[in-house]
Amino acid sequence: LKSRNAFVLNSIHYDGQKKLDTIEITNIPDLSKAKKVLIIDDIVDSGESLDAIRKKILEIYPHLEVKLAVIFYKPSAIIKPEFCVKEAKEWISFFWDFEV
Template identity: 60%
Template sequence: MEKYYYSYEEFVQDTTKLIHLSKDFNADVLLGAARGGLTLSHFMGEALNTRKVYSLNSIHYEGTQKLETFDIFNIPDLSKASKVLILDDIVDSGETMVEIFKLLKEKFPHVEFKLATIFYKKTALIQPDFAVKEATQWIEFFWEKDIKL
């Protein structure tokens, strides 16, 4: 499988683009999907000067291996939110994000949710509302590769 190394410098440029693309949504909460969306949500929270940056956990992959189950947990209380921008690094199959949206809309039916990602695949079950790049190969993000113990 061909792999593409995604650098910090490219991430900063793409995060800036994603901020401009999603700014008109005026989200009152940024919700990063851990782990891939944490770096993105932190950067966007800093750039947009908001402290309403939350996260939830979702597990559907173990390394490059897709699991048969979805585990979504640590869901924050979004009952006072009106617009939530869900952030993740990539929408691959889209299966996990479909489950996240289903769960969040069920728990918080009054909230408008939109999705922003750096990468997306055209074949995903769900497409982001805001995205920067199409993924055509396996992405190795700098936060996965640059620090190893």
């Protein structure tokens, strides 16, 4: 990507496999000097979380060009990322998911 500007934000929409009624988005970085942003996620399941993140970022920084990239994508999602690696056909448990 030829960029050293990488940031992490947090969103919570699931508790294990249970979808929550709300989407909590925290740790939004200062993107005021950016022109383009690529939001990367592991999976688009319903698409609600990634859609909410994109909308929140554009609400705060309307000047940005925002693109989405994911590892796995479900065609039933409400949004389609510009970049994806593979279609997901069932629930995927990632090794980095953990129970507290």
